[in-house]
Amino acid sequence: MLNSAPIFKKEVGSYFLSPMAYVVITIFLVLSGYFFYSSVAYYSLISMQAMQNPYMVSGLNLTEDLISPVFANLGIIAMLIIPMLTMRLFSEDKKSGAIELLFTYPLKDLDILMGKFFAASVVYLTPIAITLVYIAFLRSMTQLALGPILAGYLGLVLMGEAFIALGILISSTTENQIIAAIITFGVLLLLWVIGWASSFTGPTLGKILTEISLIKHFDTFSKGVIDIRDVIFYLSFTFYSLFLTCRVLESKRWRG
Amino acid sequence: MIEIQNLTKHYGHIKAVENVSFTVNKGEILGFLGPNGAGKTTTMRVLTGFFPPTEGKVKVAGFDITEKPLEVKKRLGYLPENVALYMDMRVNDYLHFVGRIKGLKRKPLLKQKVNQVVELCGLGDVRKRLIGKLSKGYRQRVGLAQALIGDPEVLILDEPTVGLDPKQIVEIRKLIKDLGGERTIILSTHILPEVQMICERVIIINEGKIVAIDTPENLNRQLSKKLTIIMEVEGEPQKVVNTLGGVDGVIDVKQKVKKKGKIRQYEIQTVPERDIRKELAQAVLENQLGLYELRSIEMSLEEIFLKLVTQEEHHA
Structure with missing residues (x-):
């Protein structure tokens, strides 16, 4: 039985008691709002052109030309925002020394870890949930296929959890929050674009690089496709990062 | 335990x-x-x-x-040397948080236990304050309160x-x-x-x-600040020990170094409140023993502590 609830409650509290959560959520919404607006504006522009040129109409597709780019942009914002969310999770306690008390309470390492993981998830998922307003707004104006949107959100959730897990892992290794944020961001960015290298490496390495690239797996979701391989990729990425974090927490005990 | x-x-x-x-x-x-x-x-x-x-x-x-x-x-309840508390939490919320971790799930019980430690540690006036705004003394008390919660x-x-x-x-x-x-x-x-x-x-x-x-x-x-008296007395060791031990105020008599003939050095621990050197000298004379030396060594608390500690350093 996990006993994560007190830690979860406390961590959510400290996100929302400090400006942290509000800043992250606001920035996320400002950026996503801008991207959404420009996508809609662009789509309406080409629709307008299509009206004058009936030949273009067949090429127009709401999911492909509007929804897909919006989700791709949301994914990038998530990559920018999540390191800011996760940087403090263990670093702060390590620096202040609060971790000493935390480790002497009747809690398992996993209780502490999952409490913090879910707390960061809540702060990440809040602006994601708010973006549903955009979809509702779009739906009030036009016919919308809900399947691809569902796939897009599933992708955002799964990928976000994977990012958070990685962020926690890195936060558990340092007591400096800035270092935690920069390393997390660096690793995410590298994993994001590493597939690009496949164009000039050999076929085997190229295939491997594409498969570990974060963008490749998110692309399918943002195009409205749920591929079980991508789901498994993100789930195992999350699981493995959390597993390593547990090991890091454990190691601090025998290293003294 | x-x-x-x-x-x-x-x-x-x-x-x-x-x-x-x-x-x-x-x-x-x-x-x-x-x-x-x-x-x-x-x-x-x-x-x-x-x-x-x-x-x-x-x-x-x-x-x-x-x-x-x-x-x-x-x-177990633990108060670390440098209590690192969550500065952005209120005392009351913090104690509830620790209480929940320590397994106080039911609301009324949790509340009761928090109230109990708040009263015990004199935190009633600062319950609603942010821990970060408290003085060192109050933080220490919050630390003690978190150690006490859950009756460890x-x-x-x-x-x-x-x-x-x-x-x-x-x-x-x-x-x-x-x-x-x-x-x-x-x-x-x-x-x-x-x-x-x-x-x-x-x-x-x-x-x-x-x-x-x-x-x-x-x-x-x-x-503690004690009186140790060093005496050199001539006579049968057993008799000397009995004689000195019989003096009012003596806690312990130890035979130390053997000097020439029947003269031996003794270390006498006495109660710290009064000086019994006079009584000791009288006892020696009344029992026809020879008194060669009588002096007291005083050591303060800190000196003894330092001595204990430096002696150990010596061994290591």
Whole structure:
């Protein structure tokens, strides 16, 4: 039985008691709002052109030309925002020394870890949930296929959890929050674009690089496709990062 | 209640604690005395399960700390040396948070226990304040409150009175003393009088090794400002010891160095309140023994403490 609830409650509290959560959520919404607006504006522009040129109409597709780019942009914002969310999770306690008390309470390492993981998830998922307003707004104006949107959100959730897990892992290794944020961001960015290298490496390495690239797996979701391989990729990425974090927490005990 | 057997803890090459063994009985208040860096905090951290021992066995309430850490932690309240609390939380919220972690799930019970420790630690006025805005003294009390919540059987307090003003020190000491009896308490300090005031038994530790374990009464004799008298007396050793031992105010007579003939040196421990040199001299003369020397050595508390500690350094 996990006993994560007190830690979860406390961590959510400290996100929302400090400006942290509000800043992250606001920035996320400002950026996503801008991207959404420009996508809609662009789509309406080409629709307008299509009206004058009936030949273009067949090429127009709401999911492909509007929804897909919006989700791709949301994914990038998530990559920018999540390191800011996760940087403090263990670093702060390590620096202040609060971790000493935390480790002497009747809690398992996993209780502490999952409490913090879910707390960061809540702060990440809040602006994601708010973006549903955009979809509702779009739906009030036009016919919308809900399947691809569902796939897009599933992708955002799964990928976000994977990012958070990685962020926690890195936060558990340092007591400096800035270092935690920069390393997390660096690793995410590298994993994001590493597939690009496949164009000039050999076929085997190229295939491997594409498969570990974060963008490749998110692309399918943002195009409205749920591929079980991508789901498994993100789930195992999350699981493995959390597993390593547990090991890091454990190691601090025998290293003294 | 607490059993420590051959506890050793290394940090890399540094030996923080070496081969420390002791037991603490239920309801006992044990003082842990030593200079900075002696290994007090390390021993306490091992006891709390913060990190495991390099070697040795630690048992709390019959549970091994490495095998059943959760069972041990459930029975333990810990006040670290530098209490790191969550500065952005309110005292009340923080104590509820710790209470929930310690397994107080039901709301009314949790509330009752929080109220109890708030009252015990005198936090009523600052309940609604942010911990970050509290003075050092109040933070220390919040630290003590979080250790007390959930009624743990064992309390481990690392320098509980550091940073408090004299009035608060008196209050906290009284509180700790009142808590003993039901609870087993280990507290560390480098203030000698504190140990004498609160503790039932004292461990003096230096450079990771136990220098002395004794009751404060015995240590009082050794450690408090005491009178040791050195005498050189001629006569049968047994008779001399009996004679000197019979003088009112003498605690202990030890035969020390053999001098020429029948003259021997004796070390006499006396009660600190009065000077009994005159009575000693009279006793020697009345029993037809020869008095060759009579002098007293006075040692202050701190001097003895330093002596104990430096002697140990010598061995190592």
